Amino acid sequence: MPKLKVPSPPAPLQPKPKRPGKKTGPEGPVEHGHEATASTIGWIDERTSLSGAGRWMMFRKVPKGTNWFYTLGSATMFAFLSQAVTGVVLAMYYEPEPTRAYESIRRINNEVFLGELVHAMHKWGSTVMVILIFLHMGRTFFFGAYKYPRELNWVIGVVLLILTMTMSFTGYLLPFDQRSYWASIVGVNINGTGPLVGPYLSDFLRAGPYFGATTLSRFYAIHMMAVPGAIAALIGFHLYLVAKLGTTAPPWIRAEAPEATREEKVAA
Amino acid sequence: MNKQEKERYLREYGILKAQGKPFFPYAVAKDGAMAILVMVVILAMAIILGAELGPKADPTSTTYTPRPEWYFFFLFELLKVIKPPELVPFATIGVPTVAMILLFLLPFYDRNPERRPERRPIATTAGILTIAAMGYLTYLGAAAGPPTEIDIPVPANVKAQGPAAVADFEAGAQVVAQSGCAACHKFGENGNDGPGPELTEIGQRLPAPAIERTLLNPTAPMPSYAGVQQDSPEQFAQMVTFLSELKAEE
Numbered sequence: 001m002p003k004l005k006v007p008s009p010p011a012p013l014q015p016k017p018k019r020p021g022k023k024t025g026p027e028g029p030v031e032h033g034h035e036a037t038a039s040t041i042g043w044i045d046e047r048t049s050l051s052g053a054g055r056w057m058m059f060r061k062v063p064k065g066t067n068w069f070y071t072l073g074s075a076t077m078f079a080f081l082s083q084a085v086t087g088v089v090l091a092m093y094y095e096p097e098p099t100r101a102y103e104s105i106r107r108i109n110n111e112v113f114l115g116e117l118v119h120a121m122h123k124w125g126s127t128v129m130v131i132l133i134f135l136h137m138g139r140t141f142f143f144g145a146y147k148y149p150r151e152l153n154w155v156i157g158v159v160l161l162i163l164t165m166t167m168s169f170t171g172y173l174l175p176f177d178q179r180s181y182w183a184s185i186v187g188v189n190i191n192g193t194g195p196l197v198g199p200y201l202s203d204f205l206r207a208g209p210y211f212g213a214t215t216l217s218r219f220y221a222i223h224m225m226a227v228p229g230a231i232a233a234l235i236g237f238h239l240y241l242v243a244k245l246g247t248t249a250p251p252w253i254r255a256e257a258p259e260a261t262r263e264e265k266v267a268a
Numbered sequence: 269m270n271k272q273e274k275e276r277y278l279r280e281y282g283i284l285k286a287q288g289k290p291f292f293p294y295a296v297a298k299d300g301a302m303a304i305l306v307m308v309v310i311l312a313m314a315i316i317l318g319a320e321l322g323p324k325a326d327p328t329s330t331t332y333t334p335r336p337e338w339y340f341f342f343l344f345e346l347l348k349v350i351k352p353p354e355l356v357p358f359a360t361i362g363v364p365t366v367a368m369i370l371l372f373l374l375p376f377y378d379r380n381p382e383r384r385p386e387r388r389p390i391a392t393t394a395g396i397l398t399i400a401a402m403g404y405l406t407y408l409g410a411a412a413g414p415p416t417e418i419d420i421p422v423p424a425n426v427k428a429q430g431p432a433a434v435a436d437f438e439a440g441a442q443v444v445a446q447s448g449c450a451a452c453h454k455f456g457e458n459g460n461d462g463p464g465p466e467l468t469e470i471g472q473r474l475p476a477p478a479i480e481r482t483l484l485n486p487t488a489p490m491p492s493y494a495g496v497q498q499d500s501p502e503q504f505a506q507m508v509t510f511l512s513e514l515k516a517e518e
């Protein structure tokens with residue numbers, strides 16, 4: 001069976017060869033530490049063969065000229081992770097019941113330890129994530145990164161964008177204060193004016209022709225289970241394609257011919 | 269891109285990639301620095317801006333402003349730009365759907381192999397115009413806070429009916445102002461011109477029963493006020509009276 005070609009770690013990270021004449025085996029706490037790590041990784045790898053995948057992901061090369069604009073995608077992912085963690089904390093106290101939702105958020109703000117901070121981080125984190133996702137999309141657009149062979153990654157990205165906007169829309173109702181309640185009614189009504197699927201979509205969102213008790217739990221289920229799961233899965237696929245295809249080089253960077261061919265040209 | 273162009277791209281990319289640096293630790297360091305910055309920004313916003321709750325949601329109360337999260341402002345503003353009712357579906361879902369489809373299919377209709385932004389003038393211009401339009405609509409949405417005040421002078425024929433009618437008219441004006449109607453309707457100098465029609469002279473067009481029917485059973489996106497009628501019939505009646513008295517000065 002052909003072996004998967006995986007890159008090795010960059011030179012500074014590779015283990016240094018022993019000086020001749022030294023004892024074999026680890027010496028001192030640092031080397032013992034290395035040894036223990038290596039044997040743990042070896043144990044896991046013997047059973048999972050994951051180290052190849054890890055090296056393939058981590059030690060792949062990023063092209064020359066990669067700059068700060070290329071951090072916007074991972075920054076978006078980081079904002080998503082922050083939303084996931086703060087969201088889980090909020091879900092521990094939140095009750096998706098029209099009569100209790102508002103009170104439970106009030107309790108998070110006033111009684112739970114650091115509750116208002118976590119709530120505020122979740123609230124403003126959504127703004128940060130939306131800004132970052134648009135900046136990332138702008139970067140890939142202006143760098144022409146959606147062109148061959150990365151078309152599919154762009155399409156997945158658009159789905160991620162729609163799902164992110166769905167998260168904001170469904171999350172806005174959850175505090176169940178006046179603003180979020182009436183804004184969601186208007187929002188659902190706006191959906192209802194759409195052609196063809198519009199009325200069905202708004203009936204689905206409301207769980208019936210009127211805004212009722214089930215509307216809130218429906219928004220909650222969409223907001224905290226269905227969509228985040230889909231986003232996480234799609235981010236995984238998005239990143240797999242990023243590693244598989246490599247990230248683009250900035251469009252204005254031109255490849256210089258490698259040394260060897262250049263000398264040939266001089267000689268000719 | 270044809271086969272030759274694809275091959276040329278892959279060859280050139282292969283060279284650039286071979287000349288690059290490993291993802292770990294070089295790119296990871298930048299990503300990590302950016303992650304810390306993101307965290308600091310989120311924490312700073314959370315601490316400075318907090319997460320205050322408004323009053324509790326109340327289907328029967330009339331004090332609210334139907335204001336979406338700021339990044340949906342541009343959609344709401346789109347509704348205002350396109351006003352005739354038969355075009356509203358076009359503005360609400362039509363334009364966004366078309367925009368989404370164009371976004372999805374971008375890699376399939378933009379087949380120009382060139383990647384430098386300055387050498388793809390059409391794509392770059394379209395991108396900048398889209399960003400400018402969205403920015404402008406967002407700004408409009410942010411600037412046009414839904415007003416909660418309506419100053420309309422008491423019409424002469426209401427004054428003629430005596431102080432009780434004047435008090436009713438003024439109470440109605442206040443209910444309407446607090447109900448956020450001005451987020452979508454214009455009343456004289458106050459309110460937003462759209463997505464709903466101007467109501468300055470609504471009494472001229474619709475008699476009181478028709479106004480009542482509109483409030484109970486409106487066309488989307490206007491929300492229904494049936495809950496208000498059930499729980500505060502007096503305020504609801506004042507609102508209808510006020511609206512039906514809005515007529516052109518003779």
Ligand code: HEM
Binds near residue numbers: 080161248
């Ligand atoms: C949850 C949202 C998203 C996450 C977490 C995410 C994450 C990433 C990451 C980490 C990369 C690696 C390169 C970089 O950071 O620039 C990347 C690349 C890419 N993303 Fe996203 N992304 C998201 C949304 C989007 C959206 C909305 C689009 C466009 C519609 C998009 C299109 C692309 C493309 C075309 C690439 C390849 C860029 C290249 O090779 O230079 N992504 N994404």
